[in-house]
Amino acid sequence: MLSRTADSLYWLGRYIERAGNNARGLQVALRMASLTRGVDQRDGAWRALLVASGCEPGFRATGAAPTQEAVVRHLAADPANPSSILACIEAARRNARAVRTALTVDMWEAVNETWGEARRTTEATFAPDNLPAFLDWVKSRTILFNGAYADTMLRDEAWRFVRLGTMIERADNTARVLDVHHHALAGAEGQGAVAYVQWQAILRSVSALRAYHWVYHARLEPQRIAELLLLRPELPRSVIACYARIEETLEDIAVAHGGRRGECHRLAGEMHARLRFGRIEDIMAGGLHAFLTVTIDRNIELGRQIQDFYLQA
Incomplete structure (x- = not known):
């Protein structure tokens, strides 16, 4: 196998997994912030999520305070953050397209359909009332991809x-x-x-x-x-x-x-x-x-x- 093919497959796996991990982390941070409201006055859940995701240095460079709105934006949709959920989906699809013939039909459809739906997101998608549904969708799509490559490759x-x-x-x-x-x-x-x-x-x-x-x-x-x-x-x-x-x-x-x-x-x-x-x-x-x-x-x-x-x- 050519090294560039192996590289695309390797990073396809990493980016899909990273998107799912960020979705889980955001779900947990939302829950934790609501449970500790009034006790934790330092946005601790959001700071912890930035550290756990490895995105704290990049977020700090923006100069923003680690509020819920800012962290959700950075980890879910910020195109300047290569580890944001939408950036991971974009990178996963780019790598999948480069090795299209090495993937099964189910794998390609899982990645490509996820990418297509992700491109239709708007600012409203990340509003507090809509965010949980988006995060559930991301988790379900990563599970679908993992199942596709586990069952069909x-x-x-x-x-x-x-x-x-x-x-x-x-x-x-x-x-x-x-x-x-x-x-x-x-x-x-x-x-x-x-x-x-x-x-x-x-x-x-x-x-x-x-x-x-x-x-x-x-x-x-x-x-x-x-x-x-x-x-x-x-x-x-x-x-x-x-x-x-x-x-x-x-x-x-x-x-x-x-x-x-x-x-x-x-x-x-x-x-x-x-x-x-x-x-x-x-x-x-x-x-x-x-x-x-x-x-x-x-x-x-x-x-x-x-x-x-x-x-x-």
Whole structure:
């Protein structure tokens, strides 16, 4: 496979996943802001969302205050923000069009129809009364795309690079969501109402609130939340589940290329082993924030190594 084809497939997976992650984050921030109104006077939910999405530096450069209206605009529709939902849909469609023949009909239709509908959005779409419906639509479209490539693609190199991009983006998002609320998980903010809302927000951001109750059959506890999202492989959005798929996918690509491997393979294996043999007690004792910072940094480095080894022409 040509490196430029692999690159388009990889980024197609990343941009679709990013759009869905931003939609979940905005939904949770709306809920959290309404629940903590009168308690949190610093627009904390919106600041946290900007950090979790990796968009804080770009937003700060605009000079705007992190109000609901400004953050929603920046993360949902701002063309100057390459990670906004509409920008991600545009980039996903551009990459899909570049590799149209490598996609199944269902994949192409999922991307192209989403793009067509996104182009018909107006300022009214992002008004407070209409925003929830838009965010639900984005989530449903990303789920449709993920289902299309999971159910209709041959398990060949094209599928592997879409999957690789999806899992790299997903691992990054889960780690950032945990990190932005690490004070609440470490107990620094106590066991009060605001902390409990934050615990719910973490789980809702990765669609894992019901999964938590199914696994633990207990009330929310910070250490269990961290364990679920970091170390429980049965949760599809946990960091360990993502890295199991990343390592597996990179190994399959290496086998298809005659066994040729690079730094990306070593780094993915190291990260997966760090999670497989990690214990949540040790992670919490050593500092959750420190662990997550290393995880996020290494995930970024892994993305660079994949780019260098497979995706540059």
